Amino acid sequence: MSAKSQQVNSMQLDLEMNKAKLTFDIKKYNTAAGLYKKLYGKIRDEALQNDMLYMVAESYRRANNFKQAYEWYDKLVNTKYPDVRIIYSYGLLLKNFERYEEANRQFGDYLFEVPGDKNALREIKACAEAQMWKANPKRFTVKEVAALNTEFSDYSPFYVKGNLIWSSSRNEATGNEIFEWTGQKCSDFFTASPSGNSWSKPGNLKGGINTNFNEGAGWMDSTGSVFYFTQCNGTDGKGMNCKIYVSYKENETWVTPRPLPFCSDSFSVGHPAMSADGKRLFFASDMPGGFGEKDIYYIPYNNLKDTWGTPVNLGERANTNEDDMFPHAATDGSIYFASKGWPGMGGLDLYKTQDSAGTFKQAQNLQSPINSGGDDFGISFVPTAEINKDEDAIAYFCSNRQGGKGDDDIYAITNKPFIFKVIGKVLDKESGLPLPLATITLMDSSNNTLFSIKSTENGAFTAELPLKLISFIHAQKDKYFSSAAIQLNPVGLTKDSTVEVSFSLDAIPTEEYEFTLNGIYYDVDKADIRPDAAKVLDSLVIILTQNPGISIELGSHTDSRAAEDYNLKLSQKRAQSCVDYLTKKGIAKDRLTAVGYGETRLVNDCADGVDCTEEQHQENRRTTFRVLSTDYKKKR
Template identity: 35%
Template structure:
């Protein structure tokens, strides 16, 4: 009896353990099916720490990471999924997207091609994405398009994005939970595990620091998602996105107000986006009204943008009849102040993918984000000129405006020079998929072409130069700390994207060579878009003579002429760039005239050069001088030897040695 009891008990325990093992993902599956992805990820992680995942579990965890913007983890888990024989081909596509978002273009191209072979109906789209990987590699070779800085003072660990210029600061969208008091009552958004989106205001001080963000007007924030927004050029009307939860009336509706993923929120309700406007009333906002063409029963409209003249409202929608997942539409203001029927902005702008976050600069150029036009991956920012449904071919804004991750929400400062300064949003630096706000300064299409050369002495002749590769080049606009760093290629060349009318400080350094620098002013008058400069490098070896070019003196004189001063100024800059070195400045003559005369003349010339360097701020204890007269000739032009004037000139030189 005792033995039978034990057998039954052991069988029961074994069955319970097996059942428990089968049910370890039950809670995670329930959360996943209810689109509480942030919580589902935690449960799947805990379950898979105890047992190997099956196909469904691995695929769901990969999808949860993808839909919450965690591309690194999505890549890892899709790699596991596609390795399983029963995995559906769509996982190859999602794997490729994750690889591309992580900057792994070669691997992504392979997976897009694999998907094209598995799903012929999608081959055109997949092959276009594969070609986009090649385009991204070419874009990476282009000069930087802007200076981009993370505004860490206003960013939080949560999502902060899509600012619009507002008063002396910005109005932006965030899920940090510091919006209206209603957030505390409604809890968090299950999709992200963070509070609902609300609009905040951050004031920027005159010294460019930020004050603590505060909630926007209560009229702009509801109990659910609010934002992003755009202010018209007059500063009187604000257009903004608001999410509404409605009863489900169709399959595959939009859900997430930021990613437009086609998923139901629950069995009964879905999210749809609407546009609202508000009129300024002193320091507050009033007259909050819905956009005439909101239609939450059937589709979403959101991400409003207003043309500079205020006559055309552009927005994003997934309404039927578009070219892709989401398209950009426009509506024109009628004489009675109402908005006309929405019109698609056309297939020059819109693609089979997602076009989102339209915006305008002061000149009326359209900026928008797309995941289908050729770019780095995720959403890239593009620009196009035109209006309504007639546009030029969209142009990718290149790096660092764009990255392999999502880049969007571009807005320009009012009154800024050439409309080149503003803000954008990106999740490029986020380990958990959240967005940050960045400031940018666009660089115009001018190019600074830098050549780096090494000076090589040749006995008895003038020195020659040859390309010097791998020189570290640091380019900094004057009066800023926003530097761009690059390295010259094997030909000793590099092209920087620069802004016309700006002066830059260019510094080049390489181990074993003296650092060189120069100020470069990018001309605004010349029609040429390329400015060429050359940095010539000397090895930093002690006691090696380095000739200074074009240091001339009048006959029998030792005062510093203006043309010699310009050459000595280069030596001043080199000494300031290399503050640890000390030099001996030596002056040489040719063999004509007597030895004694030449010796005295060379000493006076060397001393006068040193005095000039001291007058320009070089410490005297770093300098010594010596006159060599005609004792160190570089060729055979000694007394009595017939030589040309050019040969004699080689001996009349000023040199320095590192001591």
């Protein structure tokens, strides 16, 4: 190649590099990444090629394209690039993917190069806390609202009057302008309402709010007639900063929005959120005098005069040297916001603070599962009066965490109920050995079955029980008597609880085995069931109810002191009295057989003519039962 050709190629390369740098400097990061990738493929000088590699990686990182940024940074850290800051940035990306131990090592390596660096020390602390928070999540369930999300950015949801309003860069957004920071369309406001277990089809917010350029992060009053929102790039798309606009609804149409008077062309103001009393508007801004990149401020507002005061920074307990954005003013006075500057789980995390006598309290991380390794921001709470069921959402927010549908996605937060768990074992009563495949059944107070499970090979079982419901649990197994039911009462539970139970089951004996029912006595020459005998038979009712498959024989026995024929007839009447009593208590008659044995089955030597004590005669006067079958089925 001639010297002249080399000179032309060098000049062309310089022009392309200048164009890429200018694009990066004006925050068109996604476009800049594409330009630097082309340069990276053209350049052969190793040092300059590494410079291009860094710019590709950093452009994607600033565009919040974590996947691409990680891939390019992963290449970069294996080169001889001289700037040690890449180690720190690579650690941040590892955090985005919740690879906390690897990230911690990167921050440690960076500290070796830059001893005492406050940001690296903060991130090492954050990695430890993130792992702890992930292992011990708060009592919330976070679920993607899939019906509202697209492959593009869906962010900053705001709940008002039974509707969700959010910003989206989906294909249906107004116009064809591409926002070169992200490579997606400029965002518009969309809205949808709950419909059964899903949502209505999302539609553009009607009434003249949306333009060809970026609208996002809004706040609407409870009547749905006042709307503050963020507009970036100006109405012509040439602006570099964001401003807060306000519009009022008249006859179902939003009047022409106007910027608030404290906005400026020299800095950005956005993400409005009015306090519940309407006296303070919270917002994010990079105006001069802050603590870092963007800070949270509030400005007093006089609704009667429609006048604004002077912006007030929330202070160093809320704001950091990084981005602090997307405030939300809850009805209890708490201020929720997103920040990169406090110890967190990844990118932007959600935090909470509150005004205390003019000073805002130390920011508190909302932790897992609300926060993640991705960017978590733009939270909005549902009014308590509109939360009707335990499974209803209490808030919505957005996140670009792993597992979502696209870029930023909308998620719902619900309260996770306390867990009431039962663990236990089923054992053979005689041997103490575990009984596998026993059936454990949970019933409600009306004897409706809530669930049935089987014990393991070790006789063990575990189950999560319904809350706010008194229930009864028992165990049963083929060829064993069922256990008595144990009452479980989780009503009023204020923390996760576990109850341990153990069931020891008696094997059902063969037909030859006879049980004596102690405590059944009769008046002389009578067969009536006395009150004391009724109590004993009631216990038999429980056994038969708990074991609906067994049929039994009830036997009545006398001593030998009357005539044999007389004793036989009297014992038959007494056995039948027992059967009749059980039948009246709901036991099927065909499960019961009454047999009077008279004096034919004495248990001692007190036969006719043998002199015995009263105690010895009493041993023979008894009521017995034995199991005849275990496969009884109720007749239809």
